[in-house]
Amino acid sequence: MSTATLQEKSARVRPPGRPSARGRRPLDRQTLAAWILALPFVLLFLAFSAGPVIGSLGMSFTDIKQRDLRTPFAVNGVGIENYVKALSDETFRRAALNTAYFVVVGVPLTLVAALGAAVLLDRGVKKFQSLFKVAYYLPVVTSIVAIAVIWRFVLSPDAGLLNTVLGWVGIDGPNWLASKTWAMPSLIAMAVWRNFGSAMIIFLAGLQGIPQSVEEAGQLDGAGSWQRFRYLILPLLRPTVLFTSVVTGIGYLQFFEEPFVMTQGGPLNSTVSVSMYTYQQFGFGNYGLATAMSYLLFVVIAVVTFIQFRLLREK
Template sequence: MSSATLQEPPARTRPAGRPPRRGRGALNHQTAAAWILVLPFVVLFLAFTAGPVLGSLGMSFTDMRQRDLRTPFSVEGVGFENYAKALSDETFRKAALNTAYFVIVGVPLTLVVALGAAVLLDRGVKKVAGLFKVGYYLPVVTSIVAIAVIWRFVLAPEAGLLNTVLGWFGVDGPNWLASKTWAMPSLIAMAVWRNFGSAMIIFLAGLQGIPQSVEEAGQLDGAGAWQRFRYLILPLLRPTILFTSVTTGIGYLQFFEEPFVMTQGGPLNSTISVSMYTYQQFGFGNYGLATSMSYLLFVVIAVITFIQFRLLREK
């Protein structure tokens, strides 16, 4: 046998730029380390989020009441009876209509006011923009109790600020919070004043992210200020509008603090909301019925959010 056949084959060299392969042991150690790091979050998530959510979902299919807290496993399943009962409840339907009214009027009004304020801050008052930002955003971080005190003073029937100003023009203002006609518009006005600051900050960031060359190109083409805003700025703000409309809509669908603090749902349930009525049912000890109302509201929020994504997504 020749010496050429006795030579060992040359060792295979690793191509340049390719990282060395790691053994299964190293990968297993990395996986274990990753699970150890995320384990606290997983435990907290299961204990305080996923667990209660699944538990409440199961509760909505039972007849659980306050008296069953000591013997939770003695409750009986009732299927979709709680959901049917909620949908047939006249007060719940009234609360759903009030919530729809609040959302349909409040969300567009909030976005329009927020966008208008953002445009003014971006174009008109740049030198003192920081001061205005703080002033507009301050109601967002203010306690609802303090806001209620301010608005009760503004809307007081006799010595209130609004009725006093109307009296200067010979107009006799109503009792805003005790009127079936004006109570809900009053709460909408308070909600817009309280919440438009968040959307304004987001709109302002979106406006400042649009290149100046876009408007300059529109000016060169002879487009006026409104045409540039309508056909150039608004289309570029579509993702921002989508985000603000979704977050504002979800918040307004769950509105609770305004009627709870200002009107207690009155007069004659004209300002009661789904969240407030659900809260009342929990207080009455009707846990199964209350959780079914919560999940009906969750389904509505999911559907409306899906519609918003379909209508406002980038094309």
């Protein structure tokens, strides 16, 4: 078979519109226009997102402090010294334990409260459902300052609403926010009350997306209400549970506003969080150490998120 015949056959076999291996076609007008339109976003992303992230990662390996801002290129590299210093810092370890406590207790409570409220709205409450949605979601969009005022009144040791109610049954309530034992549970309660509304909306959307025929089939098979929820509804909610647990977990690992506004990390660092301690180090001008702490928190968030995906993914 001649060479000309082979070339003719290969030309017929090649799909139409695909460039040959010898040379690629230049960008067509549509692709070029797309890149031109995307160019402003790409530039802004590189300048204000990717650039600062890469720069802060480099800062974590230097001894840069506030006094070095005028001469940022005159700082010295210290390797992983900032990471070692952060891990050996007693206050940082205490903040890590406080954060773990906040996440391990707060995330399940938030998800359970949100799922319970979603089930009640989907199965029980039919009238004024929109009103309940707004009421549950309102704390999510309310200023932390307003929430702090409310909870300071509720948890006040002298004339607070909670201690007043406890006094009616003969219980002398503690000074909630000034107690090493009760300060963190108080912040967890406030965080659950503030954040479960957003998870509730997501759970409600997931419940309303499940076909009614699924529950009817289980009812025909003789399954009770709990059995239908446990073996039919809950498995179908697995993607929703995964999403809400990941989002809630990431938010709680970065919790900052609650101790910053309510307790300032006290008493005796019993409520200081990793984010709050990192913020304090930035305020002290220890930029290298603070960025190292930030990336340690980032690694923990990535690991926890990976574990959640492994445990809650669809099987």
